[in-house]
Amino acid sequence: AQSVTQPDIHITVSEGASLELRCNYSYGATPYLFWYVQSPGQGLQLLLKYFSGDTLVQGIKGFEAEFKRSQSSFNLRKPSVHWSDAAEYFCAVVPRGGSQGNLIFGKGTKLSVKP
């Protein structure tokens, strides 16, 4: 079945430590890939996106993501986490084919940051 999976529901890292949030997808053709961040009670902010080309994508707030076709993954990374990064992170796809008009989201990973 077509799906977007974020295996980690909740991750806690220390401030200054590195971060990797996992995302796997299951689609016949590589979909458009996105990472969004959501602070409590707020809307979603786009961190970065991947359509084609260079598999390492740079985003806002010091985030980057790497697309790996062989693993059907699009993991989000940050070298050094700040307390303000505490939020919920959503991986999302737009499947190629069809209307390409809607995002399909994973269930999210909640990030907590220890001082």
Place this chain on the structure above:
Amino acid sequence: DAGVTQSPTHLIKTRGQQVTLRCSPISGHKSVSWYQQVLGQGPQFIFQYYEKEERGRGNFPDRFSARQFPNYSSELNVNALLLGDSALYLCASSLAGIVTEAFFGQGTRLTVV
């Protein structure tokens, strides 16, 4: 530049009532999509409107309806509210029908009691 604006920010309704949520997209954007986000879950697609026509619909009952106006703003209507309709309703705007970048509003928090 104004981003995506949604109103109201919060509201409380009683089971069986009807509710209308409003969204204004970013200037120049012609597509508006609606998503429902239940606590602890990712957003679920409800509708997409592009150039005032429904372009896509998610797996939601007919109690949910929407429309887009000539100025590209949009309304989401939910009839016969159920407790399970309590959620954050998010509006997203994009330039075109194919979503290559979507910008979200802050959402409307609906509580059904």
